[in-house]
Amino acid sequence: MIVRRKITAAHVTDIHRQPSLTAMKVAMLVVAVLIFATMQPGIAHDGPESVIESLNATMLKTGPTADLLFRRATEFRAMRDDLQAAADLQRAIHLDGSLEIARLELARLQLTLEKAAAASGEAGSAAGEPLETLDPLISSQDESIKIAALALRGEIHLSYCQWAAAVADFTSALAKRPDEIEWVLWLATAQQENGQQAASLIGLRKSFDTTQSPVVRAVLCDTLIETARLNSETHSVLSASLLREAEEIIDDELRDSRLKSAWLIRRALVLLLNNKPDAAKQDLDSALAELNIRLATHRPDPVLVKDRERVQLLLK
Amino acid sequence: MGNHEGKTSSGMLGVGPYYDAYKCPKRGEAGGLPSATEAFYSFNYANIHFICLNSHDLDRGPTALMARWLRADLEKTKSDWIVAYWHHPPYTKGSHDSDKEEALVEMRELIMPILEAGGADLALTGHSHIYERSMLIDGAYQTPTIADRVILDDGDGDPKGDGAYRKSKGLHAHQGMVQVVTGNGGAKVSRLGTSPVMKRVLLEYGSVILEVNHDTLTGAMVNRGGVKTDFFSIVKQGSVIPGIVATPRLLPPYTVSIDKPKVEKSEMTPFPKNAVELIKPNANWDYLAGSHPPEQWTSIAYIPEETGGWKSGTVSIGYGDSDDVTELTDMKDKYTFVYARTDFELPPGAKEKIGELGLSISYDDGFIAYLNGHEVLRVGVPSGRGANAKNVKSHEADGYEYFKLKNAVQYLTDDDNILSIEGHNDNLTSSDFTLDPYLLSLPKALP
Numbered sequence: 001m002i003v004r005r006k007i008t009a010a011h012v013t014d015i016h017r018q019p020s021l022t023a024m025k026v027a028m029l030v031v032a033v034l035i036f037a038t039m040q041p042g043i044a045h046d047g048p049e050s051v052i053e054s055l056n057a058t059m060l061k062t063g064p065t066a067d068l069l070f071r072r073a074t075e076f077r078a079m080r081d082d083l084q085a086a087a088d089l090q091r092a093i094h095l096d097g098s099l100e101i102a103r104l105e106l107a108r109l110q111l112t113l114e115k116a117a118a119a120s121g122e123a124g125s126a127a128g129e130p131l132e133t134l135d136p137l138i139s140s141q142d143e144s145i146k147i148a149a150l151a152l153r154g155e156i157h158l159s160y161c162q163w164a165a166a167v168a169d170f171t172s173a174l175a176k177r178p179d180e181i182e183w184v185l186w187l188a189t190a191q192q193e194n195g196q197q198a199a200s201l202i203g204l205r206k207s208f209d210t211t212q213s214p215v216v217r218a219v220l221c222d223t224l225i226e227t228a229r230l231n232s233e234t235h236s237v238l239s240a241s242l243l244r245e246a247e248e249i250i251d252d253e254l255r256d257s258r259l260k261s262a263w264l265i266r267r268a269l270v271l272l273l274n275n276k277p278d279a280a281k282q283d284l285d286s287a288l289a290e291l292n293i294r295l296a297t298h299r300p301d302p303v304l305v306k307d308r309e310r311v312q313l314l315l316k
Numbered sequence: 317m318g319n320h321e322g323k324t325s326s327g328m329l330g331v332g333p334y335y336d337a338y339k340c341p342k343r344g345e346a347g348g349l350p351s352a353t354e355a356f357y358s359f360n361y362a363n364i365h366f367i368c369l370n371s372h373d374l375d376r377g378p379t380a381l382m383a384r385w386l387r388a389d390l391e392k393t394k395s396d397w398i399v400a401y402w403h404h405p406p407y408t409k410g411s412h413d414s415d416k417e418e419a420l421v422e423m424r425e426l427i428m429p430i431l432e433a434g435g436a437d438l439a440l441t442g443h444s445h446i447y448e449r450s451m452l453i454d455g456a457y458q459t460p461t462i463a464d465r466v467i468l469d470d471g472d473g474d475p476k477g478d479g480a481y482r483k484s485k486g487l488h489a490h491q492g493m494v495q496v497v498t499g500n501g502g503a504k505v506s507r508l509g510t511s512p513v514m515k516r517v518l519l520e521y522g523s524v525i526l527e528v529n530h531d532t533l534t535g536a537m538v539n540r541g542g543v544k545t546d547f548f549s550i551v552k553q554g555s556v557i558p559g560i561v562a563t564p565r566l567l568p569p570y571t572v573s574i575d576k577p578k579v580e581k582s583e584m585t586p587f588p589k590n591a592v593e594l595i596k597p598n599a600n601w602d603y604l605a606g607s608h609p610p611e612q613w614t615s616i617a618y619i620p621e622e623t624g625g626w627k628s629g630t631v632s633i634g635y636g637d638s639d640d641v642t643e644l645t646d647m648k649d650k651y652t653f654v655y656a657r658t659d660f661e662l663p664p665g666a667k668e669k670i671g672e673l674g675l676s677i678s679y680d681d682g683f684i685a686y687l688n689g690h691e692v693l694r695v696g697v698p699s700g701r702g703a704n705a706k707n708v709k710s711h712e713a714d715g716y717e718y719f720k721l722k723n724a725v726q727y728l729t730d731d732d733n734i735l736s737i738e739g740h741n742d743n744l745t746s747s748d749f750t751l752d753p754y755l756l757s758l759p760k761a762l763p
Contacts, residue, residue, distance in 0.1 A: 047412045047508075054592070061590040062759050067665070080418045181352050182381045211352035212343060214388035215381060258487065259391040259434065294433040294489040297455040298465065301429040302378050303387065 048075040066096035073105070082113055086127035100137055100145050104152065107134040111156055130156050147176045151183050158186055163194035181213050188219060197227040201242075218262070221249045225269050232273060243270050259294070261287040261307060268314060284311050317355065317372055318403035318443060323664070327355035327370040340368070349389045356382050358389050364528055365395035367436075369402040369427065376422040383430055390434025396552070397528055398487060400431055401440040405497040407461055409509035409517075409570070410446025415460035425457050428493075435487035437533065437550060440524070442499040446507055447518040447537050449546055452481040452492035454558065456513050463512035463564055468492040470564035472515055473548030480549035484556045485531065491558050494548060496535060498524040504600050504659065505628070510570040516546045517567065521622070540622035579632070579639070579678050579752060582715035588758050591674060594660045595735060595755035597716075598641065602626050603633055603656040605644050608703050613655060614686035614736040616729070620657065631656070632678060632713075633739075636748025639713070649744055653705070654751055657736035667728040671760035673721040678752040679739065680713040685721070685753075686736040692724040697740055708742040713750040 046054075055072045062068075069092035076085035089106040092099055110130035117123070134156070137149035154169030170187035174180065184207045191200035204220040207213070228242035247270055253263045264287040271280035291308045294300075317327050317334050325332025330353055340354035348358030348365065355370040367389060374382050390398070406424030407414050414420035420443075431439070432454055452473070456466035469492065471478025483491040495513065499505075505519045522539035531553050537546035579597070581587055602620045604613075605627075612618050620626035629642030633654060644654065675685055675693060682696025684705075691701075696709040739751035 048417060049413075058592050058759075061592065071663075078418050079416060080421070179352065182375075185381070212350040213352040213385070214349045214392075215384045216352075218384070218388065257391050258394050262387070262391065296490050297429070297432065299425075299429060299455060299457045301387075301433050303383075303430075304433060 048078040051075045052079070064091065064095070066092040066099050066102065069095070070099065070102050070105075073102075077109070082109055082116075083127060085109060086113065090128070100140055100142065103133055103137055104145065104148060107131075107137075107149075107152055107156075111152070111159065115159060143176075147173050151180070154183070154186060154190070158190055161193070163190045166190035167194055167196065178207075179211060181207070181211060181216060184216060185219055188223065192223065192226070197223070197230065201227065217249060217253075221246050221266055224249075225266065225273070229273055239273075243273060246270055259290065261290045261294075261304075261311075264290075265307060265311060265314075268311075272314070281315065284315050287311050288315070317370055319372055322372045327353075327373045330354050349385070349392055351385050351389075356385065358393070360393075360395055362528065363396040363530070365393040365398045367398065367400040367431075369400065369423075371402040371404040371419050371423050371427075371441075376419070376426050378426050378430070383427065386427070386430050387434070390430070390436070393487070396486065396531070397438075397533060398431075398434070398436040399438045399440065399526070400436050403441060404443050405441035405448075405495070405499070406439070407450060407456070407495050407511045407513050408441075408444040408446070408448055408497050408499075409507065409511045409514075410444030410448060410497060410499060411504075411506045411508070412444040413508055414444075414511065421459050424461070425459060428457055432493060433489045435489050435491070436493055437483070437552075438526075438535070439493060439495050441495070441497050442501075444497050444499045445503050445505045446497060447500040447505075447516070447520065447522065447524075447546070448495075448497040448511060448514045449516040449535070449537070449548060450493075450495040450511075450513045451515045451564065452483075452494060452550075453513050454490045454492050461512055463566055465560050466513065467561040467564040468558045470515075470561045470566075473550070475549050480532070480551045482556050483550060483552045483558075485552050485554060491556065494535070494550060496524055498537075506600060507570060510567050512566055514567060515548075517570075518545055520545065520628075542623075580715045581676070582678075582717045584714075585718040587676070587716075587718045588672075588674065588756070591756035591758055593754060594662075594673075594757050595658060595753075597676075597752075597754040598630055598632075599658060599754065600628055601631050601633070601656045601658040602628050603642070603654055605633075605647060605654045606651040608653070609655055611702075612689070614657065614734065615689040616732060616734050631754075632750050632752030634680065634713075634748065634750035634752075636746075637713070637750070640750060640752075644749065647741075647749055648746070652708070652741040652744055652746075652749075653702070654739045654749070655736070656739070656751060656753075657734055659732050659734050660755065661731055662728060662733060664730050667725065667730065669759055670725050670728065670757045672758040673724045673728075674756040674758065675719045675721055676716045676754050676756055677719065677737075678713045678716050678750055679711060680748055680750040681711045681740060681742040681746070682708045683737050683739045683751065683753075686734075687721065687724050687727045688729060688734055690724075690727045692721045692727070693719055695719065696742075702738065705738075705740050708740045710742045713748075713752070716752070716754075718756075 052072060052075045055068055059068050069088045073085040073088035086109050089102050092102045107130040110127045110133060113127045134149055134153055137145055140146045150169045151173040154166045157166035167190045170183050174183050188200045188204050200223055204216055204223060208216045208220055224242045224246040228239040231239040250263050250267045254260055257263055264283040268280040268283040288311045291304055295304055321334040325334035335354055341357050341359050342351055342354050344350040347360030351357045356368060358367045404419040404423055405414055406428055451467050452469035453466050454468055469481050473481045500521050507519055520539050522537050525536045525538055527534045532551050534549045536544050539545050604625050607625050632640045633642045634640040635644045635647050684697050684701055685693040696711050697705050698707050700706045735755055737753055741749045
């Protein structure tokens, strides 16, 4: 067994302290250290079953503590036993009401369980209401907890189709951490659903300029096409302008792409909106041929399956 | 970033010591597409496109940010080879089980379909402390993993054996990937079973060396002694039409049986009732038999090397009486001493809650125990240590005996700790020798 002494967080931050590390980043770091130090299993080289066994033995002797329950909840999550994890988190909060990170994790878990219940047609989850759990954290004295809670509340509102509330929460969270791509995308979704297409486009353009994220660019392109479609009859000039912007992005992407189906579908949508069905069909046929090869497996990537369904629908 | 870095760093926020220590290409600085985060990224090296993913603390869902970026990145790359790497293995039965643990299951069910549809060739992972290497596989996403209709080549991939794995020239979807779990670089190796897609499973320490020469990729597992104990090759030439192997040759199922009588607790030394096992009975220990290690062998920093004579085995270690799991068949009449060490982990804050450490040990004849380099117990060895141990008293192993390790708690550290024990026989011609320890802790008494 080769064992090397691990460099601790303190060592690394002392030796490699970044002069550009902002106060915000330091604050987030502190929270991250606290969060993840607490979340990880005690015997990290062992599987979660062994760690749970060990924690059970400890709890039998010492009685349950918030820390032990929180750690066991992490292991139950690793074992995909979300209900048991939620129960442990609830007990941990009951024992130590000041454990904000447990509350944050419980709310996140409750949202996951709610989504799973909804997907299987059930009325709700037995694990409790995420908004209720999260509420005390919105006024947390800890800025990073507060920001994380705002973003999570935005996500909850998004899943409840409460678009305006989601927009408000993501806007607040992004004001503090503007480069969180996932939040940018969720904000854009909420804005579009809330009828704020223009704001959505502004946010996505700004985010792409800053990050160059290809995911943001793809969503920007989709939003341009959808906004153009919505405005095609009432605001034809605006619609044409949006489609031109989308075309520029698509041409740029197709020039460099090895796998082209996603961008060929987008170009076909633009061509259809520009009343060029023959050219659109060519792109859709090419996309379908490529997708068929990539989907030649019995459990394919669901996003590609969806793409093929879309192509088949457009070809009808 | 793996679970150990995740103790102090957050992939979601991109902050912590890991992100301070390493600067990863978030803007496509070395090829690949910008990911806008250091938590996952890609880069090009020669004709290889490397993709690094975060399997630890990000959403692994097919429409989550990482998966969307991965698709975009795969769409763009035109390198000859795609090598992806991350922490949690999608296929393993080493110290972790990919059929049971969320991160491992999700990487297989949700991320592997994207990689294989994008033409990836090789996945390198860790986490599970073992070396496992698959056949050429495609579409093995189900849980539990099965070998039915997912094996494209059931050979060993060795050009001198069954032949190299063959794929078409360039990048093509679903022409097969090789999975390598290379978690055998440091912490104790162990095995739960056999993942059905694996061709090689090795319980030894070592490193994997990859070489790419135009259309040929080779991987070699080199153990601590410098011996190549696995070798495979993927050759991409011409046009290959992949086919499923209907009845693949699989490794036999793995079973563990310790065909030895269970060692009971001795009544000589009462055991405390509320003890927790820090090192389990019948754990795997590194041991050196018949030669003396350097003076610092008990320290955390010391690395037992195979070239130095160190081996790995399950305790008890010894000979005679038919009660030892790891038998030292050459010990009698040749040498009287064995050195053994193993590690155990403590999460931050755990050592402060420990009131007492205790050693449970079945032994014959004497021993000296060290915790992180400090002597904490000496039984039956009145003076000296190592080659200078003198006047070893005879003692027959008769079940586990409990010894309090006085003042040992002060030597505990967060994370990795090393317990080392040197065992001594009282004479060369003794009929038996046994060293069978495990470590216990007791919580601090409530005020």
